[in-house]
Amino acid sequence: MAFSGRIIPVDVGMRNIATTIENGETKFYGAGINAIRRRYMEQKEDGKSQVPAEFWRPEDRKEVRRQARAVARVIVEKAVKDRAVIALGKPSRSYFEAQWNYAYWPVQSFVQHLRSRARALGVRVLNVPEAETSQTCSQCGSHGKRLGAVFVCYACQIALNSDMNAAKNIAKRAESMLNFGAF
Numbered sequence: 001m002a003f004s005g006r007i008i009p010v011d012v013g014m015r016n017i018a019t020t021i022e023n024g025e026t027k028f029y030g031a032g033i034n035a036i037r038r039r040y041m042e043q044k045e046d047g048k049s050q051v052p053a054e055f056w057r058p059e060d061r062k063e064v065r066r067q068a069r070a071v072a073r074v075i076v077e078k079a080v081k082d083r084a085v086i087a088l089g090k091p092s093r094s095y096f097e098a099q100w101n102y103a104y105w106p107v108q109s110f111v112q113h114l115r116s117r118a119r120a121l122g123v124r125v126l127n128v129p130e131a132e133t134s135q136t137c138s139q140c141g142s143h144g145k146r147l148g149a150v151f152v153c154y155a156c157q158i159a160l161n162s163d164m165n166a167a168k169n170i171a172k173r174a175e176s177m178l179n180f181g182a183f
């Protein structure tokens with residue numbers, strides 16, 4: 001039987017802690033978190049890099065966690081209202097291992113809050129493998145290129161917001177997972 005319910009795809013990342021598509025509308029979350037993170041960026045030879053969390057002011061860490069929790073609540077409440085499944089893009093293991101305890105901790109905090117809030121309110125969270133969702137064109141399915149905030153598809157000759165493109169691919173993948181029962 002085909003899945004006919006609603007899906008809220010969630011792409012997690014550093015630029016936007018969460019990018020979702022809610023009733024066709026793309027939403028970018030986490031501007032407040034980025035404002036705090038920017039205070040802890042330092043210039044390195046190979047570009048910018050984030051100061052490890054243990055060197056942050058405790059009140060800044062606390063504020064990032066508070067905001068991550070607030071974003072998680074908003075998304076879960078939307079899912080309750082729309083009776084939607086949350087499709088959470090799950091970064092590959094190698095990515096986790098490289099980033100997890102370092103610059104990626106605000107995302108970890110967000111994901112934990114999202115899961116526990118969803119569990120508390122009976123919202124289903126589907127884990128969607130994220131591999132290739134950032135390199136695939138959400139319009140034609142071709143392999144394209146992610147250049148930071150922009151995704152470029154040479155087949156369509158278009159440039160899209162890269163987080164929105166990934167969120168659309170997560171939604172498509174979730175839909176086929178739900179249709180084929182492969183979860």
Ligand SMILES: [Zn+2]
Nearest residue numbers: 137140153156
């Ligand atoms: Zn394309």
